[in-house]
Amino acid sequence: EAGVAQSPRYKIIEKRQSVAFWCNPISGHATLYWYQQILGQGPKLLIQFQNNGVVDDSQLPKDRFSAERLKGVDSTLKIQPAKLEDSAVYLCASRRLVGGEVDTQYFGPGTRLTVL
């Protein structure tokens, strides 16, 4: 079974520029997550989708971050404009089930963003 795919793996931009990340979850997985992981910390959930609907975006800085999951499969996360504090690894994860049933999240390799 192919894992969660993310691209690009690395991105360097200057502050105030825009950037977009792409995620392709494991086939058939209904739930998709975007996490932000700042160096030395654990991942922090930014947004959670079930199919193509948003379940939780309470920690997404909506003034600059946006995400979508068209057709309930691939997802993109965008930052516009970027700030220095956005430097982090952005992780995508997917999960087969929806709802509160116990299930495992599978993570992609992440995109390392550096904002100069």
Add this chain to the structure above:
Amino acid sequence: SQQGEEDPQALSIQEGENATMNCSYKTSINNLQWYRQNSGRGLVHLILIRSNEREKHSGRLRVTLDTSKKSSSLLITASRAADTASYFCATDPTGANSKLTFGKGITLSVRP
């Protein structure tokens, strides 16, 4: 906010020794999961323990859960240099939609 708090923050052991890592959390959980992250890589799921379980094994891994103390431990037996990585506990709250909250992680170094 990060619910899971791992202890110690860093651990250095000799190959062949056992490594014990602890995690404490604050609120009720549906399950608790341990993940490993190698430098510059994504997270790899290691083991999941449900709130009604007390102990679980997977190969060289042993996880315990004490819901009365709101704590969990991960034991890696007969450690190998390849076990060098960061380890995170993640809690899945009761009734939530599998929303994981991660701790800051433990850096494990296994010396050959």
